[in-house]
Amino acid sequence: MYVCVCEATTEDTVHQCITAGARTAKHVAMGCGAGRGRGCGMCRDRIKSMIEQHYALVEECEAEPISA
Secondary structure (H helix, E strand, O other), X not given: OEEEOOOOEEHHHHHHHHHOOOOOHHHHHXXXXXXXXXXXXXXXXXXXXXXXXXXXXXXXXXXXXOOO
């Protein structure tokens, strides 16, 4: 599914940027173009939501004790 129609950027591409370390919509824009600002900017809220969800999961996984 497309996140940014203006730059034809898919969810997978945005997820790759986030997994590579993008922590803001601006980082994602620099990494893959989504939300770069040339178009409508409607994707920025979705990108921010994806970043929040990703890092919430990371924090949750880090907080859970690992049992053997």
